[in-house]
């Protein structure tokens with residue numbers, strides 16, 4: 001098994017990442033997410049964290065005023081750069097989710113697609129602190145992530161001492177990785193966000209959840 005960071009795993013996976021959006025059983029939920037997200041970001045200046053290949057950037061771009069889409073990996077940003085965002089103002093930039101200090105711009109909404117699940121539970125305060133250092137009080141935080149559905153998700157292979165869960169994943173060329181992937185319930189998410197945010201709204205689909213809250 002390849003032992004590497006989460007960032008390196010996604011760099012290695014970049015070229016085949018979008019396969020995850022072709023899972024047949026998830027298509028109905030994806031259509032629903034694409035209906036739910038644009039109204040949430042309409043007219044907003046969006047900071048997107050861990051934007052990956054720009055799959056959701058393209059969805060947000062149909063309604064947002066502008067988007068600064070960031071990801072730690074140049075490999076995923078390069079794929080995102082090939083997408084058509086229409087007339088929307090979309091900038092792409094490499095940035096670590098835990099150090100957003102060099103990202104230019106002012107934002108009234110922060111979006112994270114399938115990133116929350118990759119934050120170690122112990123790192124949640126650090127991540128939220130970094131987001132709050134770049135945003136004004138009252139900024140909206142929107143999160144989309146996976147629900148655990150046996151048969152559709154990789155099985156949980158290990159649980160760490162803080163309750164973090166891990167999966168074994170492989171790439172098309174056979175390389176294997178252990179990847180941090182948490183599946184919080186609504187109650188868990190509410191508890192994790194409570195010190196930093198209010199007004200949690202939660203929408204639960206079969207394969208995904210969508211949450212929004214207001215940063216304190």
Ligand SMILES: C[S@@+](CC[C@H](N)C(=O)[O-])C[C@H]1O[C@@H](n2cnc3c(N)ncnc32)[C@H](O)[C@@H]1O
Pocket residue numbers: 006007010011049050051052053054055056070071072073076095096097098112113114115118
């Ligand atoms: C599950 S993918 C989500 C990509 C995209 N948001 C989506 O939903 O399709 C996780 C992303 O996090 C990025 N990533 C990993 N570590 C990161 C870090 N420390 N800071 C920013 N991005 C990171 C990876 O490069 C990858 O693109």
